[in-house]
Structure formats: C-alpha cells, structure tokens
Amino acid sequence: METHDIDRYDEPGTGATHGRPGTQPIPGAHTARGAAPGDARGPATGAAAGPVAPVPVTKEGLPAWLDPVVRAVETVEPLQLSRFLPPADGAGRQSAVLVLFGEGARGPELLLMERAGSLRSHAGQPSFPGGALDPEDGDPKGDGPLRAALREAEEETGLDPAGVQLFGVLPRLYIPVSGFVVTPVLGWWREPTPVGVVDPAETARVFTVPVADLTDPAHRATTVHPSGHRGPAFLVESALVWGFTAGIIDRLLHFAGWELPWDREKQVPLDWRA
Numbered sequence: 533m534e535t536h537d538i539d540r541y542d543e544p545g546t547g548a549t550h551g552r553p554g555t556q557p558i559p560g561a562h563t564a565r566g567a568a569p570g571d572a573r574g575p576a577t578g579a580a581a582g583p584v585a586p587v588p589v590t591k592e593g594l595p596a597w598l599d600p601v602v603r604a605v606e607t608v609e610p611l612q613l614s615r616f617l618p619p620a621d622g623a624g625r626q627s628a629v630l631v632l633f634g635e636g637a638r639g640p641e642l643l644l645m646e647r648a649g650s651l652r653s654h655a656g657q658p659s660f661p662g663g664a665l666d667p668e669d670g671d672p673k674g675d676g677p678l679r680a681a682l683r684e685a686e687e688e689t690g691l692d693p694a695g696v697q698l699f700g701v702l703p704r705l706y707i708p709v710s711g712f713v714v715t716p717v718l719g720w721w722r723e724p725t726p727v728g729v730v731d732p733a734e735t736a737r738v739f740t741v742p743v744a745d746l747t748d749p750a751h752r753a754t755t756v757h758p759s760g761h762r763g764p765a766f767l768v769e770s771a772l773v774w775g776f777t778a779g780i781i782d783r784l785l786h787f788a789g790w791e792l793p794w795d796r797e798k799q800v801p802l803d804w805r806a
Contacts, residue, residue, distance in 0.1 A: 535591065535776065541798070543699065544789065551689070569605060576669060576683065581656060583623070584670055584675070586675055587675040587678040587682075587698065589678070589698045589699060589700065589701070590697065590698075590699060591699050591700075593697070593722070594697070594699055594720055595635065597639075597640055597718070598633060598640075598699070600788035600789050600790065601611055601633070601698060601700075601718070601784060601788045602700060603788075604784060604787035604788045605700035605701070605702060605718060606700070606701075607787075608702065608703070608745070608783070609703070610703035610704075612783070613702065613703060613705060613740075613779075613780075613783050614705045614706075614779065614788070616620075616705060616706045616707065617703075617704075617705065618704050618705070618706045618713045619706065620743055623711070623714060624706060624711050624713035625664055625666045625710075625711055625712050626662045626664065626672040626676070626677070626712075626713050627663055627665060627677075627678040627680070627712045627713065627714050627715070628662055628663075628665065628676075628677035628678070628681040628684070628714065628715045628716070628717055629659070629660035629661065629662030629681060629684075629714060629715075629716050629717065629777075629780075630643075630660055630661050630662055630681040630682065630684070630685040630696075630717055630719055630782070631660055631702075631716050631717065631718045631719070631780060632660075632661075632685070632691075632696065632718075632719045632720075632721050633718070633719070633720055633721065633743075634720075634721035634724055634740060636740055636742065636763075638742040638744060639740055639742060639743065639744060640742070640743040640744075641719070641740040641742045641743060642740065642741050642743065642746070642781070643660075643661065643685075643689070643691075643727070643738070643739075644658045644659065644660065644691055644738075644739055644741055644742055644769075644771075644773065644777070645658065645659060645660075645661055645689060645735050645737065645738045645739070646658045646659075646735065646736045646737045646738075646739070646771060647659065647734070647736060648732065648733060648734055648735055648736045649697055656736065656771075656805075657774070657775065658771045658772070658773045658777060659775075659776070659777045660716075660777055660780070661681075661684055661685035661689055661691070662680070662681055662684050662685070662687045662714075663680070663688075664684055664685040664712070665677065665680045666680065666683070669683065677715035677717055678698055678701070678717055681715075681717035682696060682698075682719075682725055684715075687730060688731075688734070688735060688738075689727040689728065689729075689735075689738045690725075690726065690727050690728055690729065690730050690738075690789060691725065691727050692723075692725040694723070695721060695722055695723030695724060695725050696719045696720070696721060696722065697719060697720045697722045698717060698718070698719045698791070699718055699719065699720055700715070700717075700718040701715060701717055701718065702715070702716040702717075702718065702780070704778065705776075707776060714776065734769075739769050739771075741766075741768045741769050741773075742772070743785075745766075745768045745769075746766055746768060746781060746785060747785060747790050747791065747792050748792070749792050749793060749794035751766055751767050751768050751794065752765070752766060752767075752794040752795070752798070753765045753766075753767060753795075753798045753799065753800045754797070754798065754799050754800070755772075755774045755775075755778075755799070755800050755802050756798055756799050756800070756801050756802065757802045757806060758804050760801070763775065763778065763779060764778045764779060764781075764782035765778050766778055767800075772800060774800075774802070774806075
C-alpha cells in the first residue's frame with residue numbers, strides 16, 4: 533500500500549496555539565535516566581494466536597531532554613494541533629504514524645523517510661513511517677494505532693520494534709483530502725538498529741534529522757500551495773519536509789518550547805502535483 537498518502541497539504545500546524553510555551557534549551561545528547569523496565573520493550577507486531585497482549589506505553593527511563601515533549605503530549609488539545617479533526621460520525625480511514633525520537637552523533641533526532649520519485653502522488657515527499665491500520669492491528673480506539681505504527685515502520689524501514697519504547701500518543705487528526713484519520717504515536721529509539729529502504733518502488737531513502745537542524749531558523753519556511761493553503765516546512769537533509777509531517781514537527785517544537793523565532797514570510801511554492 534502507498535502508506536504516505538496521509539501526507540497531504542492540509543496539514544496540522546494551522547490551528548490555534550492557545551498560548552506560547554516558554555523557550556527551552558535546544559536539546560543535546562544526554563544520558564537516559566536509568567534503564568527502561570522490562571515491559572517497555574517493543575511488542576511483537578502482527579497477528580498472534582490467542583488474546584493479543586496490550587502494547588506497553590511508558591515514560592520510565594526516557595532521556596531528560598524528552599521531558600518537554602512528554603509534557604506537550606500530556607497537555608496538548610486537538611485544536612492546538614490542527615483545525616481538521618475526525619468526523620463525528622466516525623468516518624475516515626484509520627491510520628497511524630510513528631514519530632520516533634533517537635539520539636545520534638549530533639544529539640536528538642527524528643526518523644523520516646522519503647517517497648520514491650516514480651510514485652504517482654507525492655513523489656519524493658518526506659514523511660514519518662506509517663499507514664492504514666490492518667485488521668490484525670486490533671481496535672482503532674485501543675492499541676490498534678500503536679501496533680500499526682510499529683508494524684508499518686518495520687515494513688517500510690526495517691526498524692526493529694523491540695528497540696522502540698512508546699511513550700505517548702497525540703490526539704487523532706483528520707486529513708480531508710485523503711479521508712485518513714491519523715494517530716501520531718511517539719516513541720524513543722532506546723536501542724537503535726540499522727534501518728534503510730525495504731521496497732525501492734515505494735521509498736527512495738530512510739534518514740534521520742537532528743532536532744537542532746529542525747529548530748534552526750535558517751531551515752524553516754512556509755509552503756504555499758496553488759490552492760492558497762499555507763503551512764510550515766523544513767529544508768533539511770536535502771529535502772523539503774512539508775504537509776502533515778511538517779505540521780506535526782512544527783507543533784511538537786512549539787509546545788515543547790524548542791521553537792526559535794523564524795521568518796514566516798520565507799516562502800516555498802508548491803505546484804498542483806503536490
């Protein structure tokens with residue numbers, strides 16, 4: 533399936549902010565506060581015989597620099613993320629993305645991937661790993677999005693879910709153009725494993741972006757679609773990150789207090805194919 537169709541131009545980051553958090557120091561590399569408990573190890577993804585064990589979500593053992601993100605996840609309201617919320621009648625295709633924080637040579641970073649340039653829609657567009665829920669993922673209102681986020685990340689990037697500690701879930705958001713209801717699932721890459729392109733027909737590359745680059749005002753811009761829609765964007769790792777993915781990153785930086793003042797009049801035009 534083309535999982536990244538959830539990344540459309542009507543992204544988060546266009547809702548009300550309801551106040552501005554205090555600026556926090558830009559995160560750097562730090563040591564985790566103790567080891568994560570045994571039950572925080574990543575669950576097996578996919579169908580299992582008998583009852584499916586719940587997916588553990590825990591904040592124990594996270595590095596201290598993730599504290600502002602944890603607080604943001606615990607307190608943010610849906611309309612602070614986007615003006616597009618799931619339909620009240622339950623319509624929409626349930627999906628999930630994995631917002632995975634790791635720690636690399638330059639400190640905290642996020643895992644992203646880029647769609648293959650040969651695809652019909654959104655060719656070359658970066659995104660979080662993710663996609664629609666499968667029946668074996670379970671209840672969309674329960675652990676289903678957690679399993680889907682881990683499963684899709686494994687299928688798309690080769691990520692080993694056993695090294696991922698899930699620590700939070702953002703409110704579900706809606707993408708009217710594609711009809712997806714998206715649950716952003718947040719994780720800590722506690723035990724990094726090699727990742728890369730699994731299917732070249734779907735994915736051009738898998739890469740990480742330092743948070744320091746995402747907060748750098750020189751790497752920020754506003755995309756302008758021919759429809760008139762405007763949204764946040766990031767020029768990082770030789771890629772333009774925009775749409776749903778950029779909206780989530782923008783709101784996380786804002787509510788974690790990591791956002792720095794940037795020139796919102798710096799524009800990057802999009803065409804109708806975007």
